[in-house]
Amino acid sequence: EAQVTQNPRYLITVTGKKLTVTCSQNMNHEYMSWYRQDPGLGLRQIYYSMNVEVTDKGDVPEGYKVSRKEKRNFPLILESPSPNQTSLYFCASSFDTGREQYFGPGTRLTVT
Amino acid sequence: GQNIDQPTEMTATEGAIVQINCTYQTSGFNGLFWYQQHAGEAPTFLSYNVLDGLEEKGRFSSFLSRSKGYSYLLLKELQMKDSASYLCAVPSSNDYKLSFGAGTTVTVRA
Numbered sequence: 096e097a098q099v100t101q102n103p104r105y106l107i108t109v110t111g112k113k114l115t116v117t118c119s120q121n122m123n124h125e126y127m128s129w130y131r132q133d134p135g136l137g138l139r140q141i142y143y144s145m146n147v148e149v150t151d152k153g154d155v156p157e158g159y160k161v162s163r164k165e166k167r168n169f170p171l172i173l174e175s176p177s178p179n180q181t182s183l184y185f186c187a188s189s190f191d192t193g194r195e196q197y198f199g200p201g202t203r204l205t206v207t
Numbered sequence: 208g209q210n211i212d213q214p215t216e217m218t219a220t221e222g223a224i225v226q227i228n229c230t231y232q233t234s235g236f237n238g239l240f241w242y243q244q245h246a247g248e249a250p251t252f253l254s255y256n257v258l259d260g261l262e263e264k265g266r267f268s269s270f271l272s273r274s275k276g277y278s279y280l281l282l283k284e285l286q287m288k289d290s291a292s293y294l295c296a297v298p299s300s301n302d303y304k305l306s307f308g309a310g311t312t313v314t315v316r317a
Contacts, residue, residue: 128305137294137309138250145303153304185249192298192305193238195252 097122101186101199108176109207116171116202118186126189127169128153128196129161131182138185144169176206211308213295218314219285227280227293227311235300241269241280242294244310250294253280282313290315 099120108114120127128143130153140153144163158180160172169188173180183203187196210232219225231239238257242250256262256271256278268281282289295308 126303130307135309138296138307140304140306143303143305151303154306192303193255193257195240195255196242196250196305198249198251200249 099186099188099197099199101202103202104200105203107205110177111175114173114176116184118169118199119167120188121167122188122197124188124190126191128187129171130185130187131155132185133182178206180204181206211295211297211306213308213311216312218316220316221285221287223285225282225285225313229278229295229308231276231297233297233300236273237298237300239271239278240296242296244292244294285315287315289313
């Protein structure tokens with residue numbers, strides 16, 4: 096089954112404790128992206144990747160890191176989480192920006 | 208990101224028609240997407256318009272006017288399951304970013 100998976104689905108953590116949210120797709124997509132979704136603000140792009148070892152900043156990259164060492168995986172890293180990073184996070188993939196994106200199920204992160 | 212505007216909320220009756228507007232400002236144009244997102248779920252793709260005009264897909268249609276920076280999503284014969292948020296999204300023309308509007312929450316009443 097074609098899908099995008101994210102783990103964990105839910106995470107409660109404390110300020111400053113490094114965490115990684117994994118994302119994996121099995122569709123051989125070139126383009127992968129991370130978004131955060133907050134009430135009233137919609138989906139905002141954090142980082143995206145056009146291919147292996149090619150990543151770039153979206154609109155809200157501060158406080159986040161990503162890597163793309165393999166085509167299928169695109170982890171999101173929060174080196175020192177803060178409460179303003181409490182949000183719902185979605186990973187997505189597509190063949191390119193002109194094609195439909197497939198979204199993972201979301202990760203609800205709470206930073207206290 | 209791009210400047211994308213959509214109404215925040217709309218309410219309609221089962222069986223009726225609702226039109227969700229989206230206006231955008233971009234230096235170039237690489238198409239416009241519509242996604243549907245049910246509460247607590249991930250967005251799912253509805254349509255992609257790159258040329259002017261109306262594209263119909265069953266009960267859902269999407270219209271684009273590039274000269275006006277305007278699109279709409281038309282939902283016909285509304286069903287209760289159409290209650291969801293509808294997101295308009297525009298790819299950047301000079302990099303590979305994708306910007307979303309804040310979404311329009313549609314509530315279908317019996």
